Amino acid sequence: MARKILKSYEYKPAKLNRGYTRKSLYINVGDLSVQAKDISQMMIDKFVGGKGFDLYYLWHATLPETKWDDPENEIVMSAGPLGGMTQYSGTGKTLVCGISPMTGIPIDSNVGGYYGPLLKFSGWDALELQGKSDKDLVIFIDGNKGLIQIEEDDGLPEDTHLLNEKLTEEYAEDEDDKVNISVVCTGSAAPHIRFGMLNFSFYDPRRKTCRVKQAARGGLGTILRDKKIKALVVKFKGVKPNLNDVADISTINKIGVKYAKEMHDLDQKQNGIRKIGTANTVAIMNKYDLLPTRNFQAGGDPEAVKIYPQVFIDNFITQGIHDGCWYGCTMSCAKTADHFKLLTGPYKGQCVTVDGPEYECVAGLGANLGVFDPRAILEENFYCDTYGVDLISFATCLAFVMECFERGQINLENTGGLDLHFGNSESVLEILHQMSRGEGFGVIVGQGTRRCKQIFVEKFGADPKLLQDIGMEVKGLEYAEYCHKESLAQQGGFALTNKGPQHDEAWLIFMDQVNKQIPSFEDKADALYYYPMFRTWFGLCGLCKLPWNDIVPADNGKTDDPAKVPEHVQNYVDIFNAVTGKSIDKDELIRQSERVYNFQRVFSVRMGHGTRAEDYPPYRSLGPVSKEEYLSRQEMYDKQIREVHGKDPESLSIEEKMLIQRKHRENQFEKLMDAVYKRRGWTNEGVPTAEHLASIGMDLPELLEVLETHENKEK
Amino acid sequence: MIKVNTEDHPWNKPLTVQELLDEKGYIFPHIVVRINGQYIEEDDYATQLVQDGDDVLVLHLMAGG
């Protein structure tokens, strides 16, 4: 390796105590300054760690008018106090935040791979990257030596699978040392699109290759390349069970062993996630009418059997290998298709390892694009990853574009000759290759749904009302892959989120639509209070959500509230206390989240967003936009017309029935907003109140100042 | 008539819990069944009968995607 070193910084790695190093690392790639900061007790008390620390730093680094590509915007990442444990499943997550190129407000993304834990063991609870470089850089941290080097790129590859292999090879002393390296990078598409994502690597000694997990949402990879950072590399040798120097190791060991036994005994029966990862639910979603198909028009398709989990298991996915994205994860869901031969693009003919497919991949790149071909899905999966493309935004945006094409809103001339009928996987792949090359219609698609709507209307004469109805984005971020128009609670679960419609805040479809457990607005609002707060906590602590409820104790069904999985919630409380030496209970767990959740909402308000006006979903999220959609569920919709509205459907035209449905559903959503804001302690405009902030111990002066300014503006 | 998750469902003859799940298309493997509030063990799905007038809850335990 002969890269020019632009800056060297030596430090004494801080010792961990009870989950924290109490140090964070600040690097400005514009002036190459490096600084070690102290993490205050206030930060730990109010923000806990992970996403909490990220948002705190981001707030203080930026101004209300900061845009995603301003130098002061940051990428901040942190593993959280529980991050890097090895005794309990799902404890190696890193939380990454920045002002998003998609939404203009803070985005947060939760990612596996080794970078965050190794960063922490290298002495840093968090990393802030600010400024803009004029040349491509690699930032290397050696956590054993206490050395940071900023190096000038000497022609490293652009795409993830090549870049990771090269950097891992370069920084490792030998094959055994490769597991001690983790790389964060994006791919060749990221500079040309807004939804470039970050890949976090971990070396897989069984397959002898670098694997990746993604901080996918919101364009964090686009920010990385805008700063001209090519890659972050961390090296730390010596991962062992108690590097966090926890308060009570025996409690952690006991809970860890119990959970591992549950996983061993119950996975096959409950989920089979260890065979196929999260794609295990594709068949379920199809059967329950929830698999988004052809831009969320339908909730399933007979052809979906071709992309069922068993097809991938039988033909593509390597079995019998432990596949955790961090040490000690017995859920082991990070599956791969190995020796997969590519048929298109710059790597055509090469055999590669494809990380996945995860559920969102099969649902998004498959059913939602009308592609019921498992081979094509895996190829799309590979290219999204190596090019650095957020596959959820890509799939949801392209599904919208394809529907525009099918409905004659755009044509072959507009697409540069690409036939974008649903199901045309060749065109899907070509769009991806165009994104990588930075040319053609792919670059327009890469601007995301919100901007595509504008371009199609202004340049191609498309119908703005139709595009508004079928473009599946809120706040500028694309929806995750669930067809949810029959679940009012989930409509809120997507639209009433801080960052935009990602399912990591709340997934309530079964509780609402199938179980009918939350019938009233108050019930739904309660769920839209509890679950987002509970799930925010994973992001504060460095945890993966999956081990919470993808496997549950055998007697979970006998508990009072099985959906919450009370025993696992108690595990988290006990582990948090055992790591940090604190003594929280399950209510304080929620309060910890609530502080950060409200902080994030006020952060958006500070940037001129974060209000009711921006929480409205497109109508496709709420009900049938087209006649075909109505007809596909006619029996159910007619029954609603009869029972809810007391009208005879036989005496009404489809247009009249659609109008009745629309008015009703939009009205229901308004009522849901009222109930949710009230439950969250916000005004009817969706803004947290000063009283509520005081009641949760989050009445920090900077937040109150924002609320005051906002109030004055409203007057 | 029986109730399944608060909604009316036709009942023509005694049927087992498993038959009811099949009839409803409830293939999700991760569920809890209660009849008139009483928890039914999974091992009993094939034998436990649902009678006319029963109030059946079939809770699908997925609160997170």
Ligand code: SF4
């Ligand atoms: S459950 Fe899957 S995603 Fe979560 S930590 Fe384990 S391997 Fe990673």
